[in-house]
Amino acid sequence: MADIDLNCNNAKCRKRLTNIAWITSCSHAFCDKDAEVSFLNNSQDDIVCPACKTSLPEKHDVVQADLKPTEKFKSMVLAGLRPDIIMDIANRALTFWQYQMYQELEYQKSFLKQCGNKISRIEENCENQITKLKNDLQKERRNNEVLQEDLKNKEHRITELHDQIVEKNQLVQNLMAVNIKLRCNTNKTQPANTDCEMYPRKKYNIGPQALADINPQAGLLNETEFDFRPVSPLKPEGAKMPFQY
Structure with missing residues (x-):
């Protein structure tokens, strides 16, 4: 006390x-x-x-x-009073103190009750928040699982498409090779080598055929013959050619 x-x-x-x-x-x-x-x-x-x-x-x-109070006050405040009065005063003073302690206890109870109610509301709010967070977490986990499964399916689909592209490319390469071979076989002027030029060669006439083109009437050889010997512009009798000066 x-x-x-x-x-x-x-x-x-x-x-x-x-x-x-x-x-x-x-x-x-x-x-x-x-x-x-x-x-x-x-x-x-x-x-x-x-x-x-x-x-x-x-x-x-x-x-x-x-x-x-001072010690002197304690000695003098009740001095001269009869014992019954002193006891009555002390009893009333103790009653006052008892009432104050009772009031303080009630106040502390009320304060603790308010604190308890506040704590209960906070705990309830926290539990609601925790429950909400758990639900959100479970929802996000389910969404993540769905996304992972979808990603796995898409990766599998991409692999299938890649394999199909490789297969198609190989088929196209084979078809192109067959096409080139067929073209080379149908065109006799082109070699059978698939690496030959893609454009047909032009035919050029050399030797007497060129002179025949210049002067058809002065053809030295038959068109079916081919001779690499030099061609003289003079006739056998020594006559001059029309273009000789």
Whole structure:
């Protein structure tokens, strides 16, 4: 009990009382600041307890108590009083203290209840958030599984298409080779080598056929013959050719 101090009974203040306290006949205690507002600035008839709203019109309904009395004060305050009066005063003082402890206990219970309710609401909110997050996580996992399966199917499809492309390319290459071979076989002027030129060669006439083209009447050889010997522009009799000067 010696380590327990009074607290201001104003619910908005709750200041710890260590030196001075204002005590009311309705068993409430207040700090200097609240006493100045509620007691000292009002007339005696208008004084009302801030805690329970009880009217305090009498002179001793509100007294100032020194919570750290001197030893001399302790020796003199009850000196000369009969033992029964001293016991009555002590009993009333203990009743006041008991009431203050009861009020403090009720206040702490109320405070703890409010804190418990607040904690319960926070826990409920957290549980709801956790449940929501778990549901979202499961949903994302299912979506991920679907996407993984879809990706696997697409990769398999890409592999199939790649194999088909390779097969088609090989078929095209084979068809092109067959086509080139057929073209070379049908065109006798082209060699059978598939690496031959793609364009047909032109035929050129050389030797006497060129002279026959210049002067058809002066053909030296039959068109069916071919001779690489030099051709003289003179006739056998020594006559001049039409183009000889």
